[in-house]
Amino acid sequence: xxxASAQVIGAGLAAIGVGAAAIGVGNVFGxxxxxxxxxxxxxDSQQGRLFIGFAAAELLGLIAFAVAMIILYAR
Amino acid sequence: xxxxxxxxxxxxxxxxxxVPLHIGKYDVSFTxxxxxxxxxxxxxxxxxxxxxxxxxxxxxWQMAVEGLTGFIxxxxxxxxxxxxxxxxxxxxxxxxFILVCNLLGLLPLAIVGVHPFTVTSQFSxxxxxxxVSFSIVLIVGFWKHGLKFFSLFVxxxxxxxxxxxxxxxxxxxxxxxxxxxxxxxFVAMIAGHILMEVFGSxxxxxxxxxxxxxxxxxxxxxxxxxxxxxxxxxxAIQAYVFALLTTLYLNDAINLH
Numbered sequence: 336x337x338x339a340s341a342q343v344i345g346a347g348l349a350a351i352g353v354g355a356a357a358i359g360v361g362n363v364f365g366x367x368x369x370x371x372x373x374x375x376x377x378x379d380s381q382q383g384r385l386f387i388g389f390a391a392a393e394l395l396g397l398i399a400f401a402v403a404m405i406i407l408y409a410r
Numbered sequence: 411x412x413x414x415x416x417x418x419x420x421x422x423x424x425x426x427x428x429v430p431l432h433i434g435k436y437d438v439s440f441t442x443x444x445x446x447x448x449x450x451x452x453x454x455x456x457x458x459x460x461x462x463x464x465x466x467x468x469x470x471w472q473m474a475v476e477g478l479t480g481f482i483x484x485x486x487x488x489x490x491x492x493x494x495x496x497x498x499x500x501x502x503x504x505x506x507f508i509l510v511c512n513l514l515g516l517l518p519l520a521i522v523g524v525h526p527f528t529v530t531s532q533f534s535x536x537x538x539x540x541x542v543s544f545s546i547v548l549i550v551g552f553w554k555h556g557l558k559f560f561s562l563f564v565x566x567x568x569x570x571x572x573x574x575x576x577x578x579x580x581x582x583x584x585x586x587x588x589x590x591x592x593x594x595x596f597v598a599m600i601a602g603h604i605l606m607e608v609f610g611s612x613x614x615x616x617x618x619x620x621x622x623x624x625x626x627x628x629x630x631x632x633x634x635x636x637x638x639x640x641x642x643x644x645x646a647i648q649a650y651v652f653a654l655l656t657t658l659y660l661n662d663a664i665n666l667h
Contacts, residue, residue: 383485383488383489383654386647386650386651386654387654387655387658389647389651390594390651390654390655393594393598394590394593394594397593397594397597397598397601398593398597400597400601401593401597404600408420
C-alpha cells in the first residue's frame with residue numbers, strides 16, 4: 336500500500352471518533368430533555384451544566400476531527 | 411468521465427496580506443484577518459453605541475443591548491457570585507467578539523464579491539484568547555490566595571493516600587484547559603466551514619453530471635441549507651461555551667473549591 340492511500344484510510348478511521356462524539360452529544364441533550372420534562376421547574380437552573388456536558392462531549396469529537404485532518408494533510 | 415476537479419477546502423483559511431508591512435524581520439502586514447477583526451470591532455461598537463442612550467423608556471435597540479449585557483451579567487452572577495462583578499466586562503468582550511467574528515465568517519458575502527474570513531478559524535487567534543483567559547485565572551488565583559491557590563489540586567475529603575494521584579490528575583486537567591478552550595472554538599469553526607465548502611462544490615460539480623448529477627446537486631443543496639442553520643447555532647453555542655468555561659475557571663480561582 337502506498338503512502339497516499341494509507342493516509343486516506345487512516346483519516347477515515349480517525350473520523351469514526353466524530354461519530355462516537357455525536358452519540359455522546361445526543362446523549363447529553365436527550366438525557367437533559369428527558370429529565371427536564373419530568374421536572375420543568377428545575378430545568379432552567381441546570382442549563383449551565385447542560386452546556387458544560389455538551390462542551391466536554393463535543394471536544395473529544397473535535398479532537399478526533401483534528402487528528403483526521405493532521406493525518407490527511409501530513410507530508 | 412468528467413474532467414477531474416480538485417476540491418480545495420483549505421484555501422478559504424489562507425490569510426492574504428492587504429497592506430504589506432515589515433518591521434525588521436517581522437511580518438506585521440494588515441491582513442484579511444485584521445480587516446475582519448476591525449469589522450467585528452466596528453459592528454460591536456456601533457451596536458453598543460446605538461443602545462447606550464440610557465433612556466428611561468428603552469426603545470427596541472436599547473432592549474437588545476440590555477438583553478445581551480443582562481445575559482452575561484446573569485451568567486457571571488450565577489457561576490461566580492457577587493465577587494465576579496468586576497469580571498463582567500472581560501467576559502462580555504470575549505463573548506461578543508467571538509460571537510460577531512463567528513457570524514461574520516458565515517455571511518454569504520461572496521455573492522457581492524467579498525470573501526468573508528472567519529477570524530476564529532485560526533488557532534493563533536483562539537489560542538491567544540484562551541491564554542489570556544488562563545493567565546487571568548492564574549493571576550487572580552495567586553493574587554487572592556497566594557500559595558493556598560495550590561489547594562485547588564486537592565478536592566475536599568480526599569483520603570491522604572490518594573492525594574499524590576488526585577493532585578497529579580487535577581494538575582494535568584488544569585494545565586490542559588487553555589488548549590481545550592482554544593482548540594474547541596477553532597476546530598468547530600474550521601469543521602463547519604470545510605463541510606459547507608465541500609458540499610457547496612458538490613452542488614456545482616453535480617450540475618455537470620447529467621440526471622444523476624442533478625439529483626446529487628439537489629440533495630446537496632437541501633443538505634447545505636440545514637447545515638447552514640446548524641452552523642448559526644454552533645456559532646452561538648461556541649461563543650457561549652467559551653464565555654461559560656472562562657467564568658467557571660475564574661470561579662475556581664476566586665472561590666477555590
